[in-house]
Amino acid sequence: MAVLLQAGDIFDFTIDVEEGVVGGASIDAHGTPLTDEVLALAKSSDAVVLGAMGGPKWDGLDYSIRPERALLALRQELGLFANLRPVKLFAPLAQASTLKPEVVAGTDLLVVRELTGGIYFGQPKGVTTEPDGTERGFNTLVYTTPEIERIARVAFDAARRRRGRVTSVDKANVLESTELWRRVVTRVRDEEGYGDVELDHVLVDNCAMQLIRDPRQFDVIVTTNMFGDILSDEAAMLTGSIGMLPSASLGGKVGMYEPVHGSAPDITGQDKANPLATILTVALMLRHSFDQGAAADCIEQAVERVLEAGPPHPGHLRGEGQRGGVQGDGFPVGATGAVGEEMRKILAERLFPVDTFGCWLPSGPPASGSLSVRPQIPVEVLDDDSFEDIDIALFSRARRSVPMLVALKPLYDAAGITRIVVSTYQSVSGAGRRAMEELGKQTAALFNSQEVECEQFPHQIAFNCIPHIDSFLPDGYTKEGEMVRRPARSWTTRKFASPSPPPPRARARLLQPLRIHQRRDPTKLSAGDVRAILRRLPACCSRTTPRATTTPLATQATGRTSTYVGRIREDDSVENGINLWVVADNLRKGAALNAVQIAEILIRDYH
Ligand SMILES: NC(=O)c1ccc[n+]([C@@H]2O[C@H](COP(=O)([O-])OP(=O)(O)OC[C@H]3O[C@@H](n4cnc5c(N)ncnc54)[C@H](O)[C@@H]3O)[C@@H](O)[C@H]2O)c1
Ligand SMILES: CC(C)[C@H](C(=O)O)[C@@H](O)C(=O)O
Known part of the structure; x- marks a missing residue:
């Protein structure tokens, strides 16, 4: 569902989704594997995505009411005589x-099954x-x-x-x-x-x-x-795995899309099932039933890129739950803070290939209850010997400039940039877990007509916007402003302007919208050129909004790894100027993901 919704977001379509229960769950709830209502719902839909059904719990039942009967009945009732099962090896999985x-x-073949x-x-x-x-x-x-x-x-x-x-x-x-x-x-x-x-x-x-x-x-x-x-x-x-194979069942008015694998009862509840077959099945549905070939291509490319980014261990792909790649340990530093927590989530999502995980704290014992990771992982205090026998240590600080540079680098490569004027609107999350908690407390206090207490920020942050972040430097700029300027400078030897106006701290919880005025020299790019260049970036890096007038929103980027770029306009106040509106998830994109991606490249290219 998340993939479908996100594809809709990007390619500007909406698919109404209704869920029906079939198989074992339907037997448990209604005494039959397929109710008339669910069959009617399937028949009245444009397409059906089927989750796998069956399992030992129902194996003793009479054949006429076993879970698998629902599957056979749906295929027959919908007239789906042709089952297309593409078998394509994603190159990064050759070893799997x-x-x-x-x-x-x-390997690239198609099984057409009657x-x-x-x-x-x-x-x-x-x-x-x-x-x-x-x-x-x-x-x-x-x-x-x-x-x-x-x-x-x-x-x-x-x-x-x-x-x-x-x-x-x-x-x-x-x-x-x-x-x-x-x-x-x-x-x-x-x-x-x-x-x-x-x-x-x-x-x-x-x-x-x-x-x-x-x-x-x-x-x-x-x-x-x-x-x-x-x-x-x-x-x-x-x-590499049965968890990689999608299928399309066609022939009637309504197509049904089924991953080839079954319900994998041997790994139930172990968080080991490979979801890619189902994700690729959604791509097949978009292509065959909704004429959304571009969205389907994009999903398939995204799967390929995920596999390229960090080849999961073959055992994990097959559901054996092993991790490999680096036969050793991986330790995020500062892992109980907001960035560390996000980093741990990303490591798990991307099946980061190390044997074991642990977490370091820069100092002091972990506050009780501060680690909500599942499964529980060890937390150690960082000391001089901590790096012994550790293969990978992940450090990260929030980098406000990361999302901005994701959008600007391809433009710089295409046409050159002489000056960037940046206004950053940053979220409280950039200041860490305690700051986010303060925002929560102040908001609750204000709703209850109580006094707000300020500890992390010099002023009330709830329902407010503080027009500077961090401490002031002797030149009147802030350290935070310097954090935007410095990485941009090191990225190119050209000169960059100071952030203007000074970056305010907005009250949004997670996100970091950046507004960029950009002038480049010597090649002139139109707004259309910029849009075309950014569209060519892989979807996992950057997404442009479907229409020139659409502004990407903070809520759109929450929890996502892409940088969203919209409102791409030519800026006639300067020669060859372009205005962009850039939004990204501050924690995920700006801080946590970066370190993980660098580690993935190290493993892929140098291990
Ligand atoms: N479309 C369907 O609903 C469908 C298809 C096949 C089997 N089934 C049913 O599923 C149940 C189990 O059947 P089975 O064990 O023969 O086949 P299965 O496909 O469920 O499992 C076979 C092996 O592959 C592994 N596996 C399956 N999917 C995986 C995934 N996504 N990621 C990683 N590993 C995965 C399993 O752990 C197992 O070791 C039976 O009740 C069967 O009838 C349903
Ligand atoms: C579960 C079972 C009825 C089904 C089939 O045999 O068609 C499955 O094996 C499949 O490949 O879809």
């Missing part, structure tokens, strides 16, 4: 597969008892020509958009129904104008072997319901 990297490198026929739905089926007491279980593998024709067309059409090659997988040497499958697929190719698509037939047992021998030989694999189920789980391991 249990197969050799040189075998899996370049989804509403075959042995899953064939009649008769069941378990009967013979007169002598012997039990007899049976299912029927049945396919009709129309069922095979329509899935063959899907495969040929898909191959035309890819590398033009279809491998049809069957068991025609033994099973009559799949001998029919082979004949019909060949006829569709020859008689329906798909002569440009290369077709070959492979027996399923051979295909299972070929997939792990040389996956690059495959482009599109089209196969029956059960073979598709099995081969796609096998193919998942080419990508």
